[in-house]
Amino acid sequence: MADKSSANAYWAANVRIILISLVIWFACSFGLGILLRPALSGIMVGGADFGFWMAQNGSIYVFIVLIFVYANRMGKIDKEHGVEE
Template structure:
């Protein structure tokens, strides 16, 4: 595989990881916190409705988990393409 196609494959994989991460975060923050909030009203978490919890806290926790998942996946991708630090 040439250097140019290897570089393109690396960046395509990187953009795929970023896109999936953004989609998960969008679904958790906008989808569960705003759009599906009325459907989640009956479920209580820490004294608040689950939709409110996702809008206030859940999306932040999901974002923190996504940071660690992204770092783990990028380290794995770097090793696969030989660009590790």
């Protein structure tokens, strides 16, 4: 990265990916697992209602998927800004 505008663009892209990932994880863990749990009680997944399943297992699976998506997307952003390893 040669100039400050390129560094700012790289940082803005990084922060945008982080914020989107946090919003998705919050919606899955807190939203589906806690706030919407009573509304999701009729949907069964693996012997438990969907809200309980999201609180116990689903949010962890979403987090793992987000880790791989973040790594993949940051690899592309690194190449776009010339800072790949």
